[in-house]
Amino acid sequence: MPDAVxxxxxxxxxxxxxxxxxxxxxxxxxxxxxxxMFDAATLTKVTATLPAILLLEQxxxxxxxxxxxxxxxxxxxxxxxxxxxxxxxxGLPADLPLVxxxxxxxxxxxxxxxxxxxxxxxxxxxxxxxxxLLGCVVEELTQQRLxxxxxxxxxxxxxxxxxxFKPDASERARIAATEAxxxxxxxxxxxxxxxxxxxxxxxxxx
Numbered sequence: 227m228p229d230a231v232x233x234x235x236x237x238x239x240x241x242x243x244x245x246x247x248x249x250x251x252x253x254x255x256x257x258x259x260x261x262x263m264f265d266a267a268t269l270t271k272v273t274a275t276l277p278a279i280l281l282l283e284q285x286x287x288x289x290x291x292x293x294x295x296x297x298x299x300x301x302x303x304x305x306x307x308x309x310x311x312x313x314x315x316x317g318l319p320a321d322l323p324l325v326x327x328x329x330x331x332x333x334x335x336x337x338x339x340x341x342x343x344x345x346x347x348x349x350x351x352x353x354x355x356x357x358x359l360l361g362c363v364v365e366e367l368t369q370q371r372l373x374x375x376x377x378x379x380x381x382x383x384x385x386x387x388x389x390x391f392k393p394d395a396s397e398r399a400r401i402a403a404t405e406a407x408x409x410x411x412x413x414x415x416x417x418x419x420x421x422x423x424x425x426x427x428x429x430x431x432x
Contacts, residue, residue, distance in 0.1 A: 243260060245257075245258040245259060245260060245262075246258060249262075249402045249403055250403065252403075256402075256403075258402075259400075261388075261400055262400055262401075262402055263388055263393065263397065263400045263401045263402065264401070264402050265401070265402075266389075268354070271357045273389065274372065274373075274376045274380065274391075275357050275360050275361050275364070275372070276312065276360075277376070277380050278360075278361075278364045278372065278375055278376050278379070278380065279308065279312065279360055279363070279364065281379060281380070282364065282367055282368075287367055288308065288363070288367060289308070290307065290308050290309040290312070291307050291308070291309055292307060292308050293305065293306065293307055294306050294307065294308065294311065294359060294363070297362070297363045297366045297367065298338075298359060298362055298363065298366070300334075300338045301338055301359065302338070303316075303317070303342060303346065305346050305347075306318075306342075306346045307346075308360065308363065310346055310347055310356075311353075311356035311357065311359055311360050312356075312360070313350070314350050314351060314352050314353050314356060315346065315347050315348070315349065315350055315351075316342070316346050316353065316356050317342035317343060317344045317345055317346045317347075317348070317349070317351075318337075318340060318342060318343070318351075318353045318355045318356050318359075319340055319343050319351075319353065319355060320351060320352060320353050320354065320355075321353070321354050321355065322336050322337065322340070322355065323336075333358060334358070334362060337355050337358060337359065340355065372391075373390075373391035373392060376391075377390065377391075
């Protein structure tokens with residue numbers, strides 16, 4: 227796996243850059259490069275979903291105190307708000323029951339069937355499910371896939387050229403191996419993992 231990439235900048239100017247180490251897909255060792263892309267994984271929450279929600283709030287298309295049921299009628303807990311999902315205080319479980327990672331599943335349907343594990347607003351429990359619901363809120367309000375909305379409204383304005391939900395197949399060689407290949411033989415380079423909607427478990431790459 228890669229060791230490190232270090233940038234030292236002064237203001238907007240890059241003063242010094244250095245890469246160390248390499249990564250492997252189980253058969254080939256690849257050197258770390260400045261252009262190497264990484265699966266942002268759970269950081270998708272703060273690079274995509276959170277700024278999308280805050281942008282919609284800034285545009286007064288939603289309020290952080292709105293109940294989730296306003297945007298997702300199938301969600302049956304009327305007191306749970308957007309703010310609580312952002313703060314991980316909704317009472318939702320941390321994640322869904324485990325199934326084989328390559329098994330198709332309806333993520334939103336499964337979330338809507340979950341019971342709260344504590345009363346909303348009373349405890350903090352880091353929950354992936356809450357942020358998946360927030361992604362669904364963005365898609366409902368904008369009538370766009372989350373990936374499309376953040377690409378045009380967040381990534382492009384910030385000149386985040388190498389941040390995307392869906393790397394082109396030509397980019398695969400740039401993506402560090404982070405996912406097991408499913409058969410125990412090694413690691414996948416450039417795994418696209420697009421079996422779920424954007425608001426589900428799909429990661430950003432950056």
